Amino acid sequence: MTRLYTHEIFLEHDTGPHHPERPDRLRAVLKGLAVPAFDGLERHVAPAATRTQIERVHPPAQVEGVLGIIPDSGLAQIDGDTVVSPKSSDAAFHAAGALCAAVDAVAGGATKNAFCAVRPPGHHAEPSRAMGFCLFNSVAIGAMQARAVHGLERVAVVDFDVHHGNGTQAFAWEDRDFFYASTHQMPLYPGSGRAAEKGVGNIVNAPLQPGADGIAFRAVMSETVLPALRRFAPDIVLISAGFDGHARDPLANLNLVEDDYAWVTRELMTVAEESAEGRVVSCLEGGYDLAALAASAAAHVAALMAE
Secondary structure, rough: OEEEEHHHHHOOOOOOOOOOOOOHHHHHHHHHHHOOHOOOOOEEEEEOOOHHHHHOOOOOHHHHHHHOOOOOOEEEEEEEEEEOOOOOOHHHHHHHHHHHHHHHHHHOOEEEEEEEEOOOOOOOOOOOEEEEEEEOOOOHHHHHHHHHOOOOOOOEEEEEOOOHHHHHHHHHHHOOOOOEEEEEEEEOOOOOOOOOOOOOOOEEEOOOOEEEEOOHHHHHHHHHHHHHHHHHHHOEEEEEOOOOOOOOOOOOEEEEEEEHHHHHHHHHHHHHHHOOOOOOEEEOOOOOOOOHHHHHHHHHHHHHHHH
């Protein structure tokens, strides 16, 4: 069984008329998952995270700082890329809550895996800095839920968004029991993610050159990321599922297709079966061509459902 966690509040996170991280992204994903092939998907409304859950990753002063920028009307900017509106904090709390609820369900045996269709995304949010369209780091918050509530000490996040998840890496940097691996285009925003960035041996970066295709992507996954993940032997696998490495995406220059996302999903599920009793929780990150995003997310979820 695969669960889907989402919430209508995500559509009310208004980023302005020309922003790439717009509500239509989520509408496209949900429309793609509304066809008969996904009738077996168990759908759940994402709860809001508590401050305790969020503050396992972000200090209270940082949470207050983000909340203080949220406007009563109109739009406000955290930085040149990160726009917020009156409902943005609600959306960010429910995005983090989706991850925590999904982790609870997977860790508690209610479902084998889950996909959280959320926005805003989260993997650029550092412990003390919101940036890159991201307010709170939902996938890291979910990882800490697994540890704090369910005793799953060895948590792993694998990130195949086209942009490096600097926020997740920053949080995991000195934690030997938090594995973070990323494939991403380089050079590209945010500029981090060199192969030499290893933390305390728990960080694996596998950058890809602009123009790289699915062959190159599968090679670095098979030769670098997946062997390291197996050696780590996680208790749970979380996925930062960004689909902006697709050939049609306007913000980057990789050439992945839907089959590449289905393939990597199956590979990560196989590793999870080996050491984590199959526990997988996935979180939507980037993806800015609506058709490519919908098709890629559908391929990802279909692979999760084919356990």
